[in-house]
Amino acid sequence: MDPFVALADPVRRGLLVRLARGSARVVDLTAEQSISRPAVSRHLRVLSEAGLVTAEDRGRERHYRLERDGLAVVTDWLATLEQRPRFDESVLDGLDLEVRRTGRDRRTAPDARAAHPSQEDTA
Amino acid sequence: MDPFVALADPVRRGLLVRLARGSARVVDLTAEQSISRPAVSRHLRVLSEAGLVTAEDRGRERHYRLERDGLAVVTDWLATLEQRPRFDESVLDGLDLEVRRTGRDRRTAPDARAAHPSQEDTA
DNA sequence: CGAACAGGTAACCGAGAGGTTACCAATAGG
DNA sequence: CCTATTGGTAACCTCTCGGTTACCTGTTCG
Numbered sequence: 001m002d003p004f005v006a007l008a009d010p011v012r013r014g015l016l017v018r019l020a021r022g023s024a025r026v027v028d029l030t031a032e033q034s035i036s037r038p039a040v041s042r043h044l045r046v047l048s049e050a051g052l053v054t055a056e057d058r059g060r061e062r063h064y065r066l067e068r069d070g071l072a073v074v075t076d077w078l079a080t081l082e083q084r085p086r087f088d089e090s091v092l093d094g095l096d097l098e099v100r101r102t103g104r105d106r107r108t109a110p111d112a113r114a115a116h117p118s119q120e121d122t123a
Numbered sequence: 124m125d126p127f128v129a130l131a132d133p134v135r136r137g138l139l140v141r142l143a144r145g146s147a148r149v150v151d152l153t154a155e156q157s158i159s160r161p162a163v164s165r166h167l168r169v170l171s172e173a174g175l176v177t178a179e180d181r182g183r184e185r186h187y188r189l190e191r192d193g194l195a196v197v198t199d200w201l202a203t204l205e206q207r208p209r210f211d212e213s214v215l216d217g218l219d220l221e222v223r224r225t226g227r228d229r230r231t232a233p234d235a236r237a238a239h240p241s242q243e244d245t246a
Numbered sequence: 247c248g249a250a251c252a253g254g255t256a257a258c259c260g261a262g263a264g265g266t267t268a269c270c271a272a273t274a275g276g
Numbered sequence: 277c278c279t280a281t282t283g284g285t286a287a288c289c290t291c292t293c294g295g296t297t298a299c300c301t302g303t304t305c306g
Contacts, residue, residue: 002131004130004131004136005131007127007130007131008125008128008130009293009294010125011294013127013200016204017203017204020203020204020206020207020208021208021211022208022211025252026252026253026254027251027252027253035294035295036297037252037254038254038255038295038296038297039295039296041253042255042294042295043294059302059304060251060302060304061251061252062252062253062254066204068204068205068207071201071204075198075205078194078197078201081139081140081143081191081194082191083143084143084191085143085144085145088144132263134264148283149282149283149284150281150282150283158265158266159266160282160283160284161265161266161267161283161284161286162264162265162266164283164284164285165263165264165284166264168284182272182273182274182282183273183274183282184273184282184283185282185283
């Protein structure tokens with residue numbers, strides 16, 4: 001299960017916030033969520049399959065716990081996004097505009113658009 | 124628009140990854156996504172409303188750019204989750220189990236469950 | 247043993263997400 | 277000026293998501 005999808009639901013985020021304070025049983029989690037217990041149970045299953053929580057059975061009750069390691073895949077992805085490239089194509093992009101304008105006047109270098117390929121032919 | 128929801132879709136994440144390399148036009152983005160341009164356009168709108176991208180009109184084309192500041196709300200939330208509480212309730216939780224077991228033998232302190240309130244009465 | 251409690255699953259249902267095609271406006275450029 | 281290009285929007289359709297109620301199993305304990 002995709003952890004990004006798991007985090008998209010506000011109820012599930014609420015459950016995670018609650019579990020960040022410590023493990024809890026399903027009934028306890030349900031009491032704070034104003035939705036039915038089966039709904040909470042399914043949300044917990046999604047979170048579990050996403051690797052964001054783990055469950056431990058103790059007799060007739062099941063204790064869910066936040067699995068912080070599961071957050072790594074999300075934080076790592078975000079970290080790569082925050083890294084700006086060694087050479088931002090957007091400057092290329094602006095440069096491209098200049099070339100094209102010049103091309104309009106000089107009527108040369110029509111291959112300027114090769115910089116950002118818009119292959120309509122393949123589509 | 125909820126940035127968490129915006130990040131839940133793999134196509135949108137792909138768009139963000141692409142934009143992390145530099146700004147791009149809609150046709151360019153569409154060429155890499157194997158879905159129709161209107162679909163890409165709507166994804167971009169979602170990302171824009173989530174504050175994850177910004178658009179700049181240049182003539183007839185629109186250049187989308189990654190808005191790294193918009194990621195902050197997500198990363199911040201994740202950061203709070205990763206903070207373990209000064210006193211984890213799960214130890215309380217384990218302690219609670221002891222008390223309850225003792226209670227079973229001694230038949231005393233039935234209010235032990237007050238530690239984790241399961242108010243069925245309110246439901 | 248039998249009642250109460252904890253919790254998962256199944257069946258069902260309405261709303262919304264995401265895809266497509268068709269259409270439109272605006273700009274670029276021969 | 278006329279056509280191609282860019283890109284947004286509308287209408288439509290399907291499928292999944294998230295909710296509920298009903299039902300079941302397993303554990304606890306008087």
